Each structure stands twice: as C-alpha cells, then as structure tokens.
Amino acid sequence: MQFVESTLGDPARLAEVGRYDPRDPALTAELDDIAARTVAWTGRPISLITLLGGEFQYCVGLHGLPSAVRVGDRVVDRFSVPVRWSFCAPMIRNGHSHVVADLRAEPLLGANPFVTALGLRGYAGVPLFSAGGDVIGSHCLLSPEPFTAGIADVLALETGAADALAALGRYRS
Numbered sequence: 001m002q003f004v005e006s007t008l009g010d011p012a013r014l015a016e017v018g019r020y021d022p023r024d025p026a027l028t029a030e031l032d033d034i035a036a037r038t039v040a041w042t043g044r045p046i047s048l049i050t051l052l053g054g055e056f057q058y059c060v061g062l063h064g065l066p067s068a069v070r071v072g073d074r075v076v077d078r079f080s081v082p083v084r085w086s087f088c089a090p091m092i093r094n095g096h097s098h099v100v101a102d103l104r105a106e107p108l109l110g111a112n113p114f115v116t117a118l119g120l121r122g123y124a125g126v127p128l129f130s131a132g133g134d135v136i137g138s139h140c141l142l143s144p145e146p147f148t149a150g151i152a153d154v155l156a157l158e159t160g161a162a163d164a165l166a167a168l169g170r171y172r173s
Helices: 002-008 013-019 025-042 089-094 149-173
Strands: 046-052 056-063 068-071 074-077 098-100 121-127 135-143
Touching: 002 089, 013 135, 025 046, 025 056, 025 135, 025 149, 046 121, 046 149, 056 135, 089 121, 089 135, 121 149, 135 149
Parallel strands: none
Antiparallel strands: 046 056, 046 135, 068 074, 098 121, 121 135
C-alpha cells in the first residue's frame, strides 16, 4: 500500500487532477449521464466516474447511489470519499483494469466501510489516463452481489471512460 500512497501523491499526477473542478455542476451532470448509460448497458446497479486526489476520491460521475451516504457515524458525500476506501486506487499504481468478483473475500478490501456498511460486493473498473499518461481516476461498476466482469462490462466501461475523458477535457482549466 505504501507504493500506491506514494503514487497517489505524485506531484505531476495531482497537478493534473487539480485541473478539474469536481463540483462543477455541468461536469457532474454530464458524467452522471455517462455513468447512467453504463448502468443501462451492463445491467449492473452502480457506476462511478472518479478522480483520485491525494486524500480524497471525487465521484464526479455517479449513478445508482445517493450523493451522500452514512457510513458508520459519518456522512460521506460524493466529493469526500477517503482515498484509503477507494477500490480504484490500485489502478494508480499499475495502470491496469481492476476487477474484484467478491470484495468480502479480499483480505485488504473485506474490511472496507463500503463493503461492511453499504454491502458492496462486486467491482470492476478501468483507469482514466491523462494526456501525459498519469492515471487520474477511473470508471467503474459496483454491485451488492458478487460478479465476474464480462466482455460487455469491460467494453461499456472503456466506452464510458473514453466519453468521460472527452467530457473532462472540455472542463479542464
């Protein structure tokens, strides 16, 4: 996890993530639509488009979850997910798609508050790459049931990721 944390803190990567305003209502509306389309294409119940900062994951696109959820004694909104709770963070290190059929069965993820408090079980995600090649976030699917991502899931995620990057490019400062 230390390598992931050092990669998360890479100044060039963080500068790229900082070029976007994750709270821009027009951006989030466009990315919410892309996440909704991915849900429709795959039949999976939840889709996110994220930007991964050094401390927080920003769910700039969201479908299938409310904008804020109670996790234990704290409310976490879509812009304040602690990065240590992110299922997407391993992609920062390796730049590859990340699939976990059953989050509860993974030693490092089974105790994650989104697994224990919200009951999330299945995960599949693809990275979002900046023009400079840094992983700045992800496009993912989540489910309260375990699942094995099929080719249709991956194609929907990759198509959504390309659309998300195009949208992000229009809002880059």
